[in-house]
Amino acid sequence: MTPMSDVRFARGFVPAKADMGDWSQIEPLFDALDARPIGNVAQLEQWILDESELAACLSEEYNTRLVEMTCQTDDQAREQAYLHFVGEIQPRCKPRWHRLNQRYVSSPLRKQLPKQRYEVYDRRVVTAVELFREENVPLQTEDAKLDQQYQKICGAMTVEYQGREQTLQQMAKYQQEPDRRVRREAWELSAQRRLADRESIEEIFDRMIRLRSQIARNAGFDNFRDYQFKAYERFDYTPAHCYAFHEAIERTVVPVYRLIQERRRRQLGVERLRPWDLAVDPKGRPPLRPFNEVGELSAKCRTVFARLDPVLGEQFDGMIKAGWLDLESRKGKAPGGYQATFDESRHPFIFMNAVGLHRDVETLLHEGGHAFHCLACRDEPLLAYRHTPMEMAEVASMGMELLAGEHFDEFYEGDDLVRARREQLEGVISTFPWIAIVDAFQHWLYLHPAHTREQRTTCWLNLLGRFGGIEDWTGYELMHESMWQRQLHLFGVPFYYIEYGIAQIGALQLWRNIREDKTLAFRDGTDRHSLLAVHGRCRNSGRPPGSDSTSPRRPSAPWWRR
Numbered sequence: 001m002t003p004m005s006d007v008r009f010a011r012g013f014v015p016a017k018a019d020m021g022d023w024s025q026i027e028p029l030f031d032a033l034d035a036r037p038i039g040n041v042a043q044l045e046q047w048i049l050d051e052s053e054l055a056a057c058l059s060e061e062y063n064t065r066l067v068e069m070t071c072q073t074d075d076q077a078r079e080q081a082y083l084h085f086v087g088e089i090q091p092r093c094k095p096r097w098h099r100l101n102q103r104y105v106s107s108p109l110r111k112q113l114p115k116q117r118y119e120v121y122d123r124r125v126v127t128a129v130e131l132f133r134e135e136n137v138p139l140q141t142e143d144a145k146l147d148q149q150y151q152k153i154c155g156a157m158t159v160e161y162q163g164r165e166q167t168l169q170q171m172a173k174y175q176q177e178p179d180r181r182v183r184r185e186a187w188e189l190s191a192q193r194r195l196a197d198r199e200s201i202e203e204i205f206d207r208m209i210r211l212r213s214q215i216a217r218n219a220g221f222d223n224f225r226d227y228q229f230k231a232y233e234r235f236d237y238t239p240a241h242c243y244a245f246h247e248a249i250e251r252t253v254v255p256v257y258r259l260i261q262e263r264r265r266r267q268l269g270v271e272r273l274r275p276w277d278l279a280v281d282p283k284g285r286p287p288l289r290p291f292n293e294v295g296e297l298s299a300k301c302r303t304v305f306a307r308l309d310p311v312l313g314e315q316f317d318g319m320i321k322a323g324w325l326d327l328e329s330r331k332g333k334a335p336g337g338y339q340a341t342f343d344e345s346r347h348p349f350i351f352m353n354a355v356g357l358h359r360d361v362e363t364l365l366h367e368g369g370h371a372f373h374c375l376a377c378r379d380e381p382l383l384a385y386r387h388t389p390m391e392m393a394e395v396a397s398m399g400m401e402l403l404a405g406e407h408f409d410e411f412y413e414g415d416d417l418v419r420a421r422r423e424q425l426e427g428v429i430s431t432f433p434w435i436a437i438v439d440a441f442q443h444w445l446y447l448h449p450a451h452t453r454e455q456r457t458t459c460w461l462n463l464l465g466r467f468g469g470i471e472d473w474t475g476y477e478l479m480h481e482s483m484w485q486r487q488l489h490l491f492g493v494p495f496y497y498i499e500y501g502i503a504q505i506g507a508l509q510l511w512r513n514i515r516e517d518k519t520l521a522f523r524d525g526t527d528r529h530s531l532l533a534v535h536g537r538c539r540n541s542g543r544p545p546g547s548d549s550t551s552p553r554r555p556s557a558p559w560w561r562r
């Protein structure tokens with residue numbers, strides 16, 4: 001038994017030993033929910049809770065298999081276990097969820113549920129019923145399998161450098177070497193390796209766009225964008241708001257971003273900034289070395305969390321002891337980082353590829369923010385409410401990055417401390433233009449689903465021209481035009497990106513609050529830690545993969561895919 005497993009979360013409706021990977025044991029539970037009489041509001045509420053428990057158990061099974069696979073993508077048994085769940089269990093569950101949702105929506109008792117408690121839940125279920133189409137189930141399965149193929153291709157990318165085989169995540173650290181020749185050599189090797197799979201990834205993406213457009217048409221939408229806006233429950237803003245956000249970024253952030261780059265160019269003393277000049281220290285200092293091995297990384301982060309709040313320190317300690325962290329980069333491990341929530345046992349898990357860079361510190365603080373959120377929501381009985389509306393998901397994590405940045409002295413002193421702080425804040429600036437690029441790209445892609453690969457490339461390059469930096473890609477045009485292939489979200493969670501921009505603004509506000517009054521950010525008016533009660537899902541940051549120094553972090557699958 002893990003230190004934080006809790007008898008309060010024991011199964012009530014689902015039999016304790018029921019195997020959530022075996023359809024013959026799952027099906028009777030759906031049947032029981034279908035058949036159970038619901039005669040009053042109390043019975044409806046219990047029915048909702050039991051349905052929620054079943055969803056949590058299935059979600060936990062899914063996440064267990066996903067985590068095991070991503071920790072070792074070259075293990076066939078793990079891959080098969082994951083594919084079995086995605087291919088055999090989930091497609092059978094989907095129509096059954098739909099039937100339960102329909103039963104809820106058509107129940108006259110629904111209107112008698114306490115509005116304050118159920119309004120958001122109700123809106124969600126009604127939307128799910130409106131979107132569901134039986135014929136989309138196999139298409140969604142196909143889509144998930146394509147994403148898995150994409151991940152496998154990325155996970156297998158390695159190069160030979162300095163006498164050994166290295167993952168591209170491991171190669172990223174050379175982008176911080178003061179020797180420009182080393183940076184260029186390492187950058188070219190990695191970029192060439194990516195190009196070798198360019199065509200297979202284009203092919204996967206073509207198929208995804210066709211599939212998704214079909215899914216949208218089946219559900220009665222003109223295009224996948226409009227479908228996905230509804231599927232993501234974007235009730236409070238429209239595509240027009242997204243365009244306005246892009247324009248605001250173009251007007252206010254992009255000029256600052258380019259000024260920062262221009263200063264970098266001058267400090268480096270180079271005529272043209274090149275793609276391998278973006279991550280190195282502009283004053284020629286060696287890379288920040290915040291830790292030597294992952295044990296040190298987690299121990300120091302633990303201290304930072306404890307300095308923010310003793311409860312956080314204890315919780316992170318519990319995670320270390322329970323083995324809920326897989327931090328170091330190794331061959332066969334999927335790229336990126338994420339925080340997954342095990343919905344039944346209600347505990348977090350952090351996955352990342354640490355190689356000893358400052359960025360790894362930021363990643364662990366970020367995913368730590370998600371993890372604390374997960375722990376803060378443990379006592380909420382309804383699964384739907386243990387997760388957040390997507391726009392708030394990253395506030396806990398991006399907020400944690402900024403709050404923890406006040407305690408970087410655990411890792412650095414003197415000049416290094418100033419440097420780490422500056423790097424972090426410049427990172428916030430560079431986040432916004434990249435978010436605009438990725439979001440605008442997807443709007444275009446799905447509004448023009450019949451586009452050719454050439455048109456796709458043109459659109460991408462136009463957006464880079466509009467929001468991108470000043471670095472010169474001459475001679476590396478193929479790498480420049482296929483850079484989007486590194487953005488995992490385009491494959492796994494289409495249209496999930498503008499949320500990072502909304503959340504980054506929320507995180508900046510949280511940071512402003514704590515600088516003005518420490519108690520405000522942590523205990524703002526709620527019974528518990530308000531930061532932590534900001535509902536956060538296991539996602540990742542919207543940082544640009546503009547140079548090889550930045551490994552895009554992989555988001556976990558949304559719970560509502562169940």
Ligand SMILES: [Zn+2]
Nearest residue numbers: 397539540541
């Ligand atoms: Zn995140």
